[in-house]
Amino acid sequence: MERNITCIICPRGCPLICEIKCGKVYVWGNTCPKGEQYGKDECLSPMRSVTSVLRISNRDDTMVSVKTSVPVSKYRIFDVMQKIRFGEVAAPVKIGDVLIKDVFGADIIATKEIN
Amino acid sequence: MINHDIVVVGGGPAGMAAAIAAYDNGVRDVVILDREKNLGGILQQCIHNGFGLHKFGEELTGPEYANIYSKKVAERGIEVYNETTVTDISKEKIITATNSNGILKIKAKAVILAMGCRERSRGALNIAGTRPAGIYSAGTAQKLINCEGYSVGERVVILGSGDIGLIMARRMTLEGAKVEAVCELMSYSGGLTRNIVQCLNDFNIPLYLSTTVVEIHGEERLEGVTVAKVDSKNQILEDTKRYIPCDTLLLSVGLIPENELTRSIGIELNNITNGAEVNQNRQSNIDGVFACGNVLHVHDLVDYVSDESEIAGKSAAKYVNGQLSGGKEIDVKAENGIRYVLPQKINLENTEDIALLMRVDKPYDRVQITVKAGEVILANVKRIRAVPGEMEKIIIKKEGLVNICDSITVGLEEI
Numbered sequence: 001m002e003r004n005i006t007c008i009i010c011p012r013g014c015p016l017i018c019e020i021k022c023g024k025v026y027v028w029g030n031t032c033p034k035g036e037q038y039g040k041d042e043c044l045s046p047m048r049s050v051t052s053v054l055r056i057s058n059r060d061d062t063m064v065s066v067k068t069s070v071p072v073s074k075y076r077i078f079d080v081m082q083k084i085r086f087g088e089v090a091a092p093v094k095i096g097d098v099l100i101k102d103v104f105g106a107d108i109i110a111t112k113e114i115n
Numbered sequence: 116m117i118n119h120d121i122v123v124v125g126g127g128p129a130g131m132a133a134a135i136a137a138y139d140n141g142v143r144d145v146v147i148l149d150r151e152k153n154l155g156g157i158l159q160q161c162i163h164n165g166f167g168l169h170k171f172g173e174e175l176t177g178p179e180y181a182n183i184y185s186k187k188v189a190e191r192g193i194e195v196y197n198e199t200t201v202t203d204i205s206k207e208k209i210i211t212a213t214n215s216n217g218i219l220k221i222k223a224k225a226v227i228l229a230m231g232c233r234e235r236s237r238g239a240l241n242i243a244g245t246r247p248a249g250i251y252s253a254g255t256a257q258k259l260i261n262c263e264g265y266s267v268g269e270r271v272v273i274l275g276s277g278d279i280g281l282i283m284a285r286r287m288t289l290e291g292a293k294v295e296a297v298c299e300l301m302s303y304s305g306g307l308t309r310n311i312v313q314c315l316n317d318f319n320i321p322l323y324l325s326t327t328v329v330e331i332h333g334e335e336r337l338e339g340v341t342v343a344k345v346d347s348k349n350q351i352l353e354d355t356k357r358y359i360p361c362d363t364l365l366l367s368v369g370l371i372p373e374n375e376l377t378r379s380i381g382i383e384l385n386n387i388t389n390g391a392e393v394n395q396n397r398q399s400n401i402d403g404v405f406a407c408g409n410v411l412h413v414h415d416l417v418d419y420v421s422d423e424s425e426i427a428g429k430s431a432a433k434y435v436n437g438q439l440s441g442g443k444e445i446d447v448k449a450e451n452g453i454r455y456v457l458p459q460k461i462n463l464e465n466t467e468d469i470a471l472l473m474r475v476d477k478p479y480d481r482v483q484i485t486v487k488a489g490e491v492i493l494a495n496v497k498r499i500r501a502v503p504g505e506m507e508k509i510i511i512k513k514e515g516l517v518n519i520c521d522s523i524t525v526g527l528e529e530i
Contacts, residue, residue: 006312013308048317051162051176052289053261063264065162065178074317081289095182111162112178 005042007035018043047071050080050106054099056114057088064093064114068106076104084108091115120144120435122210122223123428124201124376127156129408130229131184132421136428137227138191142435146194146221148201148212154188155181156231158417160258163282165309169418180417204380208403225431228377228391228399228406229424232413234279235369244331247338253279253367260290268363272340273297274328276304276311278415278504280367285314287365294318295359298326298342300349303478305504307415328364329356337362370413380404387455388412394444394460395469396430397423402440405431412457412472415506419472445519451526452476453484454503461523466516471509473525478502482527486511489521497530 007014007030016029016039027039041047049071053063072080083103091114093099100108121137123130126149137145153159158166161177168174171183188195199214210221234252249268251259257279259265271287273280276299284294297315302325304311315322323342329351330341344355372390382391382399390411391399397407407427408420433439442464449456454476461469471486471494479501486494486509493515501507509525 006308008309008312013312048313049164049174050289051164053162053264055264061263063262065176065261067162067164067176077289077317085290095179111176112159113182 003043005039007038009034009038046074048074048077050077050084051111052081052084054084054087054089054108056091056093058090059114062091062114064089064091064099064110065112066099066108067111068103069098069109070106072104072106080104080106080108116209116220116222118222119146120223121146121225121227121431122208122221123147123227123229124204124210125149125156125229125231125408125410126151126154126195126197127229127231127408128158128181128184128417128420129231129410129424129427130154130156130227131181131188132424133227133229133405133407133428133431134193135184135187135191136425137432138193138428140429140432142432146196147188148196148199148210148221150198150200152197154185154195154197157254160254160261161282162261163286166417169416170421177417184421201376204376206381206401223403224435225403225405226380227424227427227431228404228410229408229427230373230376230410232370232372232409234366235371237366240366240368242328242331245333247331247333247336249333249337249362250331250364250366253283253365256363256365257283257286260286266290268292268361270295270361271363271365272328272342272359272361273365273367275299275367275369276306276322276324277367277369278306278310280365281306281310281314283365283367284320285318287363288318288320292363294320295361296320296342297322298328299324300327300345301325302347303502307504327351331364332358337364340364370409372410372413374410377406377410385455385459387449388457392459393457394462395426395458395466396433396439396462397427397458398430398434398439398462403431403434405434412455415504419506419508423472446522447471448522448524449473449526450524451528452479452482453525453527456525461516463516463519466513468513469511469516471511471525473507473509474503475501475507475527476503479527479529481530483530484509484525484527486523486525488515488519488523491515493523501527 025040056062093114097110158177158181166180203211212219339360405427407424442462456473
């Protein structure tokens with residue numbers, strides 16, 4: 001089976017051709033080693049970082065931006081969002097603070113400072 | 116009247132990087148004037164990641180990228196006038212600004228313009244139909260959702276496939292909205308490839324190329340839009356018209372450098388970049404006035420904004436210290452397949468290696484871009500693929516700039 005994938009490791013966006021044969025992935029079209037790894041991962045277990053916002057309970061109209069500490073499975077993005085959507089934290093918040101623990105293998109951490 | 120050595124107008128990524136570079140190159144009296152409460156500019160609402168790959172080798176979110184620079188500003192004790200709007204700058208470098216204390220007049224030895232850009236609005240598009248609620252520029256919707264926590268709409272059509280449009284297609288989807296279509300007038304997307312993959316393909320959001328919104332429907336709230344395909348001359352093909360019900364239309368139809376202040380100083384704007392014309396030091400045709408970032412030309416990556424702003428900051432410091440004056444200038448001209456090149460001028464006095472930044476006029480496969488002075492080739496690069504959405508950078512060595520009399524030209528040929 002062959003899959004055409006666009007590499008997203010860097011802004012260059014190399015067009016990759018990934019061939020899956022006997023449980024192994026072969027990658028063409030990459031211009032760096034990261035691209036080969038990306039092609040393999042994308043065929044076997046695609047991962048994505050999720051970014052969103054959480055409401056600050058003790059401030060008006062204020063949100064803190066958050067991200068998953070590590071990428072999560074692409075098929076879990078909406079499950080992660082479900083957890084984030086109903087979350088709430090109180091200020092102050094610092095960059096890197098863990099706001100929700102262990103959501104499908106990642107922590108939800110703050111990416112903005114709210115005083 | 117207050118006196119400062121260097122005044123930076125705008126506290127986004129460009130203004131912060133410029134102020135830091137000016138300070139680090141020996142000028143201690145640097146101030147930043149910014150309209151917002153917090154430094155960071157548009158990065159504060161760009162909560163997605165992908166920033167900083169070139170500069171820091173890691174994927175940061177917008178607020179994290181901004182924080183790196185705002186911390187450096189604070190560490191250096193660079194004074195920031197928050198919630199201060201500049202209303203005028205004169206040729207004599209007198210800056211008029213307003214804030215809650217009233218009107219402020221500052222006399223500067225050098226000014227760095229870093230006001231960024233703004234979004235093109237519905238008014239510029241001439242779309243027929245009513246004027247209901249539910250039509251937003253993509254950046255406004257981004258601010259409402261990411262900073263203020265409002266829900267913007269449930270069924271969405273996005274016009275324009277620039278990066279902000281693509282990012283918002285994903286963002287709205289994650290927040291539970293259904294993005295019915297992303298329409299793009301051109302036959303290709305102006306956004307970065309990775310955004311098309313991560314924001315549209317991941318969520319099966321359809322991208323319709325050579326397609327535009329031709330009519331808006333609804334009285335109080337948007338009820339739907341009529342879209343149609345266009346031919347190669349952007350003429351609407353009547354028989355392709357179709358109705359898409361939606362309650363929200365996001366416009367991501369281009370960014371325009373915000374140059375009202377630049378004009379008030381009397382600086383002429385380039386009619387392609389819509390920004391000032393500058394030399395490699397990012398100095399405009401008025402001595403001591405520098406510009407950097409999206410106010411100069413719209414960038415695709417913030418990393419490049421920071422790089423450019425460091426040049427402007429360093430040059431402004433040199434200017435204040437009397438190390439930047441005079442020198443013969445030659446023109447840099449875009450030819451054949453190149454839409455624009457920046458800087459537009461090169462000052463031959465004490466030059467270092469110079470990075471020429473440029474955009475091609477349409478997507479190409481396999482091209483060679485050549486920089487020439489008369490018949491002499493200064494640099495020459497090959498690209499497997501070149502698209503207008505991704506800025507090209509070519510370095511010309513200072514050795515090549517010795518004994519130049521002619522203007523420099525940059526052109527491409529397909530190979």
